[in-house]
Amino acid sequence: xxxxxxxxxxxxxxxxxxxxxxxxxxxxxxxxxxxxxxxxxxxxxxxxxxxxxxxxxxxxxxxxxxxxxxxxxxxxxxxxxxxxxxxxxxxxxxxxxxxxxxxxxxxxxxxxxxxxxxxxxxxxxxxxxxxxxxxxxxxxxxxxxxxxxxxxxxx
Numbered sequence: 001x002x003x004x005x006x007x008x009x010x011x012x013x014x015x016x017x018x019x020x021x022x023x024x025x026x027x028x029x030x031x032x033x034x035x036x037x038x039x040x041x042x043x044x045x046x047x048x049x050x051x052x053x054x055x056x057x058x059x060x061x062x063x064x065x066x067x068x069x070x071x072x073x074x075x076x077x078x079x080x081x082x083x084x085x086x087x088x089x090x091x092x093x094x095x096x097x098x099x100x101x102x103x104x105x106x107x108x109x110x111x112x113x114x115x116x117x118x119x120x121x122x123x124x125x126x127x128x129x130x131x132x133x134x135x136x137x138x139x140x141x142x143x144x145x146x147x148x149x150x151x152x153x154x155x
Contacts, residue, residue, distance in 0.1 A: 003030075004037045011043060 010027050013019040019027075030036070031047035 004040070007037075007040060011040075 007027065007030050010019060010023050013023060014027060028047045028050070031040075031044045032051055036044060
């Protein structure tokens with residue numbers, strides 16, 4: 001009877017989560033016996049579970065994945081390197097062609113601006129040329145005036 005009272009007290013501590021490891025061991029030993037008080041019989045599965053779990057043995061087979069062929073990986077890496085070189089070579093050619101097309105387009109734009117503004121630049125020369133002709137007419141008039149003056153005044 002004293003043992004049953006002690007087990008009841010240990011159960012109380014166990015459910016309050018204050019039991020020590022030694023006290024839990026006492027509970028496991030008690031519930032692994034054949035003679036258990038009838039009113040404590042409901043707690044037996046809690047403490048015998050670990051004993052039963054230790055005795056379980058897995059008898060099934062675990063399917064393992066087969067190892068991959070290393071030659072496959074070598075060929076795959078070689079193919080990847082080949083594709084990288086292929087892409088670099090033809091990608092570089094495409095880039096150079098794009099650069100050439102861009103340079104041609106830039107030159108065409110520059111020539112278009114030059115031809116558009118060429119007419120504007122010659123307008124200034126036309127104006128200068130017209131005024132220059134007026135100046136030469138004025139000099140010719142002065143020459144005539146000087147000749148006339150020299151005839152009259154004879155120096």
